[in-house]
Amino acid sequence: MSFLKRFARNRGALIGLAILIVVILFAIIAPQLYPQSPWRTVARPFLAPFVMDRFPLGTDTLGRDIASGLAHGARVSLTIGLVSTLVALLIGVPLGAIAGYAGGIIDDALMRFTEFFQTIPSFALAIVLVAILQPKLGSIVLAIGVVSWPPVARLVRGEVLSLKTREYVQAAITIGQPTARIIWSQVLPNTIAPIIVMGSLMIGSAILLESSLSFLGLGDPNLMSWGYMVGAGRTRLLDAWWISFFPGVAIFLTVLALNLAGEGLNDAMNPRLARESE
């Protein structure tokens, strides 16, 4: 069965993909849909949702359009989720590959290092990093990357450990290929599938992490983000629930979609490991 067919057989994955496409489209056309800055006051504050057609989701404590905030926030969430996952892969993949391939003391040292980062409470570390380096796009991406790479390193190390005993790798060693080239062209290409699956699942956690940080006030002050919107509505929960409600739903749907699609990807890429009950 082809990859696409296997992916399409998983109904959850299709639903996830559909939601994801909608969110991505929403993010892409945000500047056309809402050309004004999402920070601008456009109507009276605390306008309830579904009352005025121009502001279907209502306005927040300062009279900002919530729908516009959601659209612009989608760009921020998706970008940060994607870029910080790439940062985590950039740290985790080389470390895992070197540890797995080199073995011995190097492996021991690198794995201790990884273990150390896994022991530290990751959210607390992310808070400290962003607070110290000041809340900016760069520091947020860096912090999320720094706390998310250890599982990547462990995964890649495990894969490399089992791949390096394969005959074609042994053959490459025998004909005298340089180690860096063996890792790059013989070993790593065969670890791509699990890395892609893990990466797709990591984008969801990165989005959750980013929204949690901006909820605490550690978002980039120039970027409208979903977590910030939830936090901004916190003080008026009882009389203006919608201010916090809609951005939270947006986060939930996006993360759910990413998880569903990621699991579908997993089943499609590792057909042997696919759950037997389905």
Add this chain to the structure above:
Amino acid sequence: MNLAQFLAGRLAKGIVVLFAIAVLNFFLIRAAPGDPAQVLAGEAGAADEQLLIQLRERFGLDQPLLTQLWVYLKGYLTFDLGFSYRQQQSVLSLILDRLPATLLLTGAAFIVSLGLGTLMGALAARRAGRWQDSVITTLALVFYATPLFWVALMSQIVFSLKLGLVPNVGYESIGANYTGLARALDIASHLVLPALTLGLFFTALYARMMRASMLEVAGADFVKTARAKGLAPGLVSRRHVARNAILPVVTLAGLQAGQLVGGAVLTETVFAWPGIGRLMFDALVQRDYSVLLGVFFISSAMVVGFNILTDLVYRLADPRIEAVS
């Protein structure tokens, strides 16, 4: 390896981790914008000159970097995590004041999520492929994707502000002066929402792990034997499958306890729970870096302690570990 050796080994490892975090904290102070003395004073640009001179003196900030590091680490060795000039109190005493509340919250969330998660996972595995399984797996997926702070806010609206089932915020009723059992019940009613919302994500995680682990064990030879000799299916799945399936879940749960401590920052902020997470949030707002780094250090120490504890429980629960390690 006997228990004492095992404990000594784990403690040594934990101390190395804490040492590394102290070093990390030292460099983080220097990574913050501005002069380290101002960072330590916690009021970027606003601290008076007298205090800055005093701080430079005390931390040897005009000395070479290594000397500064030594002075800083010596502080940690004597349990001196710095001083909060904002709150006019030592960081350690600030944290110790708040620690019991956090331990109560994270402990409750851990027990609830582990209990509920393994129960849900076991049920889903026993009914794999049927509607019960679908309901539980869907629930787990939903919990897994829900932002913690948002579900905390929403449960606050629904269960306390609208339905009035449980108190809204805080640790206990202020001014009620309950004692004994009445006080415990009062605190427990305040604890329900924070503990449940904090544990939600982990409930999902443990349910998924337990389900997978049960399905894996269910194929093992000893399970086939138990079935072949005619044991009732319920008995097999309780005594043979579940008992073996729960071990890896407990190990992973212990490893992930650290995330629980981090998540407490969000829950405590939403529910005004007077723990170290709330302290961290306040320090964040006030840019009180000494407190921030102190909380970071202590929560890491909590994780180290928690990991040792679960390892210990695991060894007691499964004697085979001793033979292997």
